Structure formats: C-alpha cells, structure tokens
Amino acid sequence: MKTSGILMIIGSALLLGLFIYPLWNIRLEAPQYPDPLGMDIFIAGIEGEEEFDIQNIDGINHYIGMKKIPKPEEMWEFNTFPIVIGTMAGLGILLGLLGFFGKISPHWFLGWLVLMTILGILGMYDFNNWLIEYGTDLDPKAIIKLTDSEGNPLSYKPPLLGSEKILNFTAHSYPRTGAYLMFLGMFLTLVAWFVGYRSEPSKTKK
Amino acid sequence: MKHFKFILSITFLSLLMVGCGDDDRKSSNRSSSGAMASNAAERVYVAPGEHDEFYAFISGGYSGNLTVYGLPSGRMLKEIPVFSQFPTSGYGYSEETRPMLNTSFGFIPWGDSHHPDISQTNGDTDGRWVFINENNTPRIARISLETFETEEIIEIPHSAGNHSSSFVTENTEYVVAGTRFSVPYPQKDMPIEEMKGNFKGPLTFIAVGDDGRMKIDFQLDMPGFNYDLSHPGRGDSHGWFFFTTYNTEEAHTMQEVNASQNDKDFIAAVNWKKIQEYVQNGGGEEIDAEYAHNVYDHSTHTATSTMMNKVLRVDPREVGDAVFFMPTPKSPHGCDVDPSGEYIGGNGKLSTDLTVHSFSKMIQAIENEDFTGEAYGIPVLNFDSTLAGTVKEGGLGPLHTEFDGKGNAYTTFFISSEVVKWKLGTWEVLDRQPSYYSVGHLMIPGGNSRNPEGKYLISMNKITKDRYLPTGPELEHSAQLYDISGEKMELLLDFPTHGEPHYAAGISADKVKPNSKKIYRLDENKHARAALSEADTRMERDGNNVHVYMTTVRSHFAPDNLEGIKVGDKVFFHVTNLEQDFDVPHGFAIIGANNSELLIMPGQTKTTTWEPKKEGVWPFYCTDFCSALHQEMQGYVRVSGKNSNVPLRWTLDGE
Numbered sequence: 001m002k003t004s005g006i007l008m009i010i011g012s013a014l015l016l017g018l019f020i021y022p023l024w025n026i027r028l029e030a031p032q033y034p035d036p037l038g039m040d041i042f043i044a045g046i047e048g049e050e051e052f053d054i055q056n057i058d059g060i061n062h063y064i065g066m067k068k069i070p071k072p073e074e075m076w077e078f079n080t081f082p083i084v085i086g087t088m089a090g091l092g093i094l095l096g097l098l099g100f101f102g103k104i105s106p107h108w109f110l111g112w113l114v115l116m117t118i119l120g121i122l123g124m125y126d127f128n129n130w131l132i133e134y135g136t137d138l139d140p141k142a143i144i145k146l147t148d149s150e151g152n153p154l155s156y157k158p159p160l161l162g163s164e165k166i167l168n169f170t171a172h173s174y175p176r177t178g179a180y181l182m183f184l185g186m187f188l189t190l191v192a193w194f195v196g197y198r199s200e201p202s203k204t205k206k
Numbered sequence: 207m208k209h210f211k212f213i214l215s216i217t218f219l220s221l222l223m224v225g226c227g228d229d230d231r232k233s234s235n236r237s238s239s240g241a242m243a244s245n246a247a248e249r250v251y252v253a254p255g256e257h258d259e260f261y262a263f264i265s266g267g268y269s270g271n272l273t274v275y276g277l278p279s280g281r282m283l284k285e286i287p288v289f290s291q292f293p294t295s296g297y298g299y300s301e302e303t304r305p306m307l308n309t310s311f312g313f314i315p316w317g318d319s320h321h322p323d324i325s326q327t328n329g330d331t332d333g334r335w336v337f338i339n340e341n342n343t344p345r346i347a348r349i350s351l352e353t354f355e356t357e358e359i360i361e362i363p364h365s366a367g368n369h370s371s372s373f374v375t376e377n378t379e380y381v382v383a384g385t386r387f388s389v390p391y392p393q394k395d396m397p398i399e400e401m402k403g404n405f406k407g408p409l410t411f412i413a414v415g416d417d418g419r420m421k422i423d424f425q426l427d428m429p430g431f432n433y434d435l436s437h438p439g440r441g442d443s444h445g446w447f448f449f450t451t452y453n454t455e456e457a458h459t460m461q462e463v464n465a466s467q468n469d470k471d472f473i474a475a476v477n478w479k480k481i482q483e484y485v486q487n488g489g490g491e492e493i494d495a496e497y498a499h500n501v502y503d504h505s506t507h508t509a510t511s512t513m514m515n516k517v518l519r520v521d522p523r524e525v526g527d528a529v530f531f532m533p534t535p536k537s538p539h540g541c542d543v544d545p546s547g548e549y550i551g552g553n554g555k556l557s558t559d560l561t562v563h564s565f566s567k568m569i570q571a572i573e574n575e576d577f578t579g580e581a582y583g584i585p586v587l588n589f590d591s592t593l594a595g596t597v598k599e600g601g602l603g604p605l606h607t608e609f610d611g612k613g614n615a616y617t618t619f620f621i622s623s624e625v626v627k628w629k630l631g632t633w634e635v636l637d638r639q640p641s642y643y644s645v646g647h648l649m650i651p652g653g654n655s656r657n658p659e660g661k662y663l664i665s666m667n668k669i670t671k672d673r674y675l676p677t678g679p680e681l682e683h684s685a686q687l688y689d690i691s692g693e694k695m696e697l698l699l700d701f702p703t704h705g706e707p708h709y710a711a712g713i714s715a716d717k718v719k720p721n722s723k724k725i726y727r728l729d730e731n732k733h734a735r736a737a738l739s740e741a742d743t744r745m746e747r748d749g750n751n752v753h754v755y756m757t758t759v760r761s762h763f764a765p766d767n768l769e770g771i772k773v774g775d776k777v778f779f780h781v782t783n784l785e786q787d788f789d790v791p792h793g794f795a796i797i798g799a800n801n802s803e804l805l806i807m808p809g810q811t812k813t814t815t816w817e818p819k820k821e822g823v824w825p826f827y828c829t830d831f832c833s834a835l836h837q838e839m840q841g842y843v844r845v846s847g848k849n850s851n852v853p854l855r856w857t858l859d860g861e
Contacts, residue, residue, distance in 0.1 A: 035788075051786075052725075052786040052787060055786055055787075056786070056787045059760060059785075059787070063833075063834070063835070143835060144834075
C-alpha cells in the first residue's frame with residue numbers, strides 16, 4: 001500500500017501545476033501575423049502569450065463584434081476553478097497519506113479519480129459554452145457582419161480542441177503544460193489504485 | 207625495341223591525355239566559376255521573407271539623411287531623416303522634432319550628411335549607434351539602432367565644412383569633427399586675402415557617454431589647412447587619430463589650382479590620449495562659442511535644443527608631443543588605418559600612388575626627433591622615416607581604402623574608375639575591377655574596425671549615366687556589390703542609392719536585428735500632451751492656441767468631431783497612437799495645413815500645427831492604410847468666424 005499511497009500523493013500533487021502553468025492555449029495565425037497572437041488560459045485567468053496579445057486580439061475582434069476577452073473578475077470560473085483544483089489536490093494528497101499508512105482502501109483513490117473526471121468534464125463543458133457564447137454573441141452594430149450560406153450569422157467560436165479556419169485566421173486550440181500535468185497526475189492516481197488493488201489480496205492472506 | 211617504343215609512346219600519350227584531362231578539369235573549374243559569375247543572381251538573391259546578412263548604412267549626402275540597405279540584396283530598407291526635414295514622418299515639422307534642426311544660425315531645414323560610422327567596443331562594431339556628420343552647417347548626429355531614429359545632434363562651433371568626421375575611436379571614447387574650410391577662429395570680419403596664417407582649422411573631439419550622449423571635450427587649434435578625412439588608430443595606435451590635409455598652401459582663391467602646388471601635404475597625427483590627460487589636468491582655455499545641442503527623448507517623444515556657449519580650446523603646441531605632421535604626397539583625401547593599427551594610408555588623390563605610413567616607424571621617428579622642419583610650431587616628421595611603402599601605379603586618383611581583415615586592402619580610384627585590391631606589406635596590386643562610374647567611396651562591413659567581415663564590398667559611384675532605365679537628366683547614384691571572398695573580386699550587383707553617398711558603414715545583421723524595437727510602450731509614454739486613452743482626449747483653449755489631445759486606434763480618431771475653432775486660431779493636434787501592435791502606424795493630415803503630415807508609430811505622440819484661414823467644416827484623415835476600415839478613419843473640424851461664440855466641443859460617436 002506504500003507505493004500506491006506515494007503514487008496517489010504525487011498524482012494529485014501534479015494538479016497543483018495548474019497554478020503555475022496554463023491549462024489551455026488558443027493561438028491565432030494569419031498572413032499578417034508572422035508572430036501569431038496567442039492566449040494562455042490559466043485556471044485563474046487569461047493571459048496573452050506576448051504582452052500585448054490580448055489587447056491586439058480584442059482589437060481585431062471588435063471588427064466582427066466579439067466581446068473583449070474577460071478579465072479574471074468578469075468570470076466566476078476564474079474564482080471557482082482554483083478552489084476546486086486546490087481542494088481536489090488537497091483531498092487527493094490526504095487520501096494518499098491515509099492509504100500510505102494503510103488506514104483506507106485503495107478504492108478511495110478510484111473514487112477520487114471518478115470525481116475528478118466528472119469535474120474535469122464539467123469544466124470542459126463550461127469552457128466550451130463560453131467559447132460558443134464568445135464566438136456567437138456578437139454586437140449587433142458589428143462592423144463586419146458575415147452570414148453562412150443559409151443566411152445565419154457566422155460563428156467565430158474557436159475549436160475546443162484542434163485547429164480551425166476562422167476568416168483570415170487559423171485558430172489552434174490545444175492543452176498546455178498545466179493540462180498535461182493534470183492528465184499525468186490523474187493517470188498516476190489510476191495506477192495508484194491499480195497497484196493498491198493488486199497488493200490487497202496478499203495483505204488478506206497474511 | 208619497336209615494341210618498347212610503342213609502349214613508351216602509348217604511355218606518353220596516355221600521360222598526355224591524363225594531363226589533358228587535368229587541364230580540362232581546370233578549365234571546367236574556371237568555366238564553372240564563370241558560370242557562377244554569370245549566376246551572380248543566386249548569390250545576391252535573398253528569397254521572399256528572408257533577411258539579408260548585413261545592414262549597410264549609406265549616407266545620403268545632399269539628402270541630409272541616412273539610408274539603410276540590406277546586403278547582399280541591395281534592397282533599401284529605410285530612409286532615416288537626420289539633418290533634413292522629412293514630411294513623410296513629420297521629422298523637422300512636428301513640434302517634437304523641430305528642435306532637432308535648431309542651430310546657432312536658427313532653424314536649418316537641410317543638411318549635407320557625409321560619413322556614417324558605427325559605435326565600437328574593443329575595436330569591434332557593437333551595433334548601438336550610427337554617427338554621421340553634417341558638412342555644411344557643421345554638426346554630428348547620433349542615430350539609435352534600437353529605434354533607427356535620430357536621437358541627438360550636436361553643432362560644432364568654429365568649424366566650417368565638417369568633413370573629416372564622424373569617425374569613432376575603438377571604444378567610442380570620442381567621435382571627431384574637423385574643419386575642411388579653414389576660417390578665422392573665432393569668426394571675425396577680416397579681409398579674405400589675409401587668410402594665410404590667420405585662418406585656423408579646429409579639430410573637435412566629442413566625448414560619447416555610455417548612454418550615447420555627446421559632449422564637446424576639447425577643440426584643437428590647428429593651422430588653417432583643409433582637414434579632409436580622418437580615421438582612428440586601433441590596437442597599438444589606439445589613442446591616436448589621423449587626419450589628412452590639403453591646401454597646406456593656404457590658398458584662398460582658385461584652390462583647384464592653387465591648393466595643388468605643394469608636392470606633399472600632411473597627415474596630422476594627433477595623440478588624443480595625451481591631450482585628454484592634459485585637459486583632465488586643467489589644460490586648455492575656455493573660449494566663447496555658440497552651438498546647439500539637440501537631444502530627442504524616446505520617453506517624452508520630444509526633442510529639446512540647448513544653446514551652449516563655451517568650448518575648451520587647446521593649443522597643441524602647449525601640450526607637447528601631441529601633434530605631428532607626416533608629409534604625404536599629392537593632396538591626400540582618404541586617411542585609412544588597417545585593422546592592426548600599424549598602417550596609415552594616405553590616398554593622394556592627384557596621383558597614381560598611394561602612400562602608406564607605419565605607426566611603429568612614426569613612433570620611432572618621434573623618439574629620434576627625426577624632423578625635417580615644422581609648420582606653425584608643429585613638428586614635421588621625415589617622410590622617409592615614417593614611410594612603410596607605396597602602392598605604385600594602382601590606378602589614377604586614389605580616394606578611399608578599406609580592408610578585408612585577411613591582409614588585403616581595397617582602394618577606389620576615382621579618375622580611372624576602378625576598385626583595386628592590393629596587399630599590405632608587399633604593396634603589390636593583386637586585382638582590379640572597373641566601377642560604373644567614377645567610384646568615390648567603398649565599404650566593407652566592419653572595414654573601419656579591428657575585425658572586418660571581408661565577404662562583400664560595395665563601391666559607391668559618383669556617376670550613373672546608363673546603368674539603369676533613364677529617368678531624365680537627374681539620376682540616382684549607383685552602388686556596386688563585389689564578392690571579395692575569393693582571390694579576385696567579382697561584380698555581383700548594381701543598385702541605385704538615394705542622394706549622394708559619401709561613405710557607408712556595414713555591420714552583421716545579427717548584431718542589430720535582436721535589438722530593433724517593434725513598438726513604443728504606451729505605459730512609458732511621458733509626452734507632456736499625450737492622451738493615453740480615449741478618456742483623456744479633450745480640447746483646451748489658451749488664447750488663440752487650441753490644443754487638441756487626440757488618440758488613434760484602428761480605425762478611428764478620438765475625438766472625430768471638433769467645434770469651437772475660429773479663424774486666426776493656431777490649432778495643435780497632439781496625436782497619440784494607442785496601438786501596441788507591431789507595424790500599425792496611423793497618419794494624420796488636415797486640409798490646408800502649411801505643415802507636413804504626421805506618421806505616428808504605436809505608443810508614440812506627435813504634434814502638428816494648423817492655422818485655419820477659412821470658415822467651414824474641414825476634414826482630417828489617417829494617411830496610413832491601417833486596416834480594412836482605413837477609409838473610415840476620418841473626422842471634421844468646424845471652423846467659425848473670428849468673433850463667433852461657438853464653444854469648444856469634441857465628440858466621438860455623439861458622446
């Protein structure tokens with residue numbers, strides 16, 4: 001149970017990387033932007049890859065009537081996410097410690113992972129909702145109003161994952177270091193459960 | 207025996223054939239280099255989107271400016287306004303930059319820029335600044351290689367024809383200025399024919415601070431010869447400066463003939479370290495002077511002009527062993543020092559020969575007091591004692607020499623219109639290439655430093671004639687690019703140059719490129735009348751002066767409707783570009799302005815003035831195609847009668 005407990009502690013501690021590294025990144029490429037514009041999405045706010053990228057993205061987006069990129073205080077998510085991640089990391093470490101000293105069954109680890117996965121999916125769902133709103137809730141006085149072949153206003157929603165052409169820009173949306181650390185951490189908690197589960201029968205034999 | 211002979215002949219034949227094969231290979235080598243030469247296009251081709259290997263800063267001569275080129279492509283990248291008004295950007299027209307062109311003679315809209323030189327550290331070009339001199343109203347300017355803008359101009363008092371300038375010492379301790387037209391020192395009303403012995407040729411040493419700021423340290427009171435060109439010593443000769451002279455005859459008229467009578471003029475060797483020490487110990491005499499010192503500040507985006515009134519005059523005779531004359535034949539023009547600092551060349555422009563002095567022999571001659579006389583109390587060294595060698599029959603009319611750092615020198619011959627390569631030490635001519643036509647200057651990147659980058663050479667030619675499609679009687683000048691990496695020079699490219707280049711300075715792009723600014727930071731904008739956001743925009747009346755604090759951002763002005771301006775007012779448009787994105791300038795122009803437009807870089811504030819003469823509603827607009835909605839970037843000024851009561855009112859979108 002010792003190995004399994006340690007893995008659980010490391011795995012859940014890796015979530016804390018999200019406080020340092022961005023979770024996601026959306027990068028906009030266009031011919032006249034040889035240095036692409038990019039925004040790093042952290043759990044506590046959005047920052048430009050380069051200092052003035054947010055300002056310049058907002059500047060371009062105003063032509064098509066998109067809202068400005070929200071500041072941390074303008075979205076409840078940027079308050080809530082750090083609390084959720086901090087709590088889950090703390091909880092995971094606590095479970096790992098208890099497991100290390102043999103106080104609880106490794107199935108708790110799996111329980112943590114299931115909860116974390118649900119929260120993660122909810123987070124992605126929320127993020128995607130924001131992208132939809134951001135890309136479709138346009139200023140009616142927008143300078144450039146484009147419609148699709150059926151006459152509906154064009155959506156400028158960047159992809160949740162992958163690359164997509166939006167007017168003259170190609171938007172690339174991919175996870176970043178924080179997310180990779182989180183995925184690795186979650187995988188480690190799965191291994192922790194597995195290792196703990198495998199070692200349990202031998203324990204009962206004693 | 208017959209067999210033997212047969213075998214022998216076969217062997218011989220086959221040897222011959224092998225030999226032939228060898229020959230064939232050689233000639234095919236030669237023809238492939240010929241093919242390469244005809245394939246010169248490939249060697250100067252810089253593919254779309256790629257960058258040149260070198261920056262070349264080419265003086266604009268009578269344009270008063272400095273142009274920036276890429277090598278080897280010969281593409282012009284920018285014209286930097288320095289001594290001349292430049293309506294394109296508003297330089298010399300805007301309120302902020304007019305002080306840059308202030309002098310003791312008042313505002314001067316034009317200059318004659320001559321010799322750019324790049325700042326150095328330990329004898330290497332360091333890519334911080336380019337200095338360039340103005341010949342007509344003597345001045346030196348310093349251009350930043352972060353912004354590629356003129357940051358400072360200092361006037362040179364008591365000088366006339368500041369030609370032997372603006373060369374820097376190997377740690378940029380000093381940049382020098384000279385006097386090519388000897389004049390009364392200080393100026394006074396006197397008969398011209400009494401010139402001889404009464405006119406002087408002051409040489410000015412300007413100290414350069416770590417921040418680039420220039421300050422006149424001292425002025426050497428030299429005899430009234432014509433100081434033509436100069437170069438600093440380096441290596442062992444660091445601490446010395448060498449100036450060519452002509453008209454040691456001191457002729458005051460028809461100098462074409464009368465200044466060409468002496469068989470030899472001089473190269474003045476100035477031990478500036480000694481004089482610096484002398485000055486630091488309280489030597490020299492403060493005399494009255496009147497000169498402008500103009501500094502442009504990138505945080506206020508504004509220049510200030512300060513009138514200075516003293517300069518330290520140093521009589522070289524009182525310093526002792528500070529200045530010597532080296533006789534040099536035939537009215538020498540270019541004065542060039544090789545990368546080691548040992549050889550000092552004087553290009554006797556009226557002869558076929560080039561004279562090269564040796565620094566170590568010069569020091570020896572000074573120690574031995576090997577003098578043949580004196581000129582106005584300054585010792586004249588024995589010509590034979592300082593002579594290192596003569597390049598014989600190089601061509602006709604040598605003007606300037608540069609070095610490749612591999613032991614070779616390259617000299618331009620104006621009259622015979624060619625560039626000649628010769629060897630330092632043996633003085634033998636190795637190669638010659640015609641120039642088209644009548645070459646003046648030449649430049650090898652880093653050629654005036656300890657470590658030239660001897661890959662390319664450009665010649666700057668005085669006569670263009672048929673080299674390009676004709677454009678009427680007035681033509682741009684022409685430069686030629688040679689590959690000098692091999693034994694022989696190869697002409698690769700012709701390209702037109704703007705104004706009249708009188709020298710250039712080249713530097714590896716890697717030393718400059720990473721430092722080039724993309725924008726000015728708005729949060730560092732300390733302009734007294736900047737509006738840093740649309741909320742700051744406003745109008746203020748101060749008597750007949752109306753100040754408009756305006757901003758630009760893609761794609762509107764704020765405010766864009768102005769009322770309350772009256773005929774007879776003077777309107778100051780202080781326009782701040784709020785953009786913080788690379789290469790998004792905005793322009794500002796208003797109908798009937800007796801002034802230039804403004805071209806405002808991101809984060810910058812510029813001011814133009816407008817004096818409306820007629821009542822009406824008058825438009826202004828952005829002159830730079832800034833975005834898809836550039837055409838919409840416009841506004842109106844309502845101008846009312848002199849005595850109207852229309853209040854000041856400024857709006858954007860009705861607010």
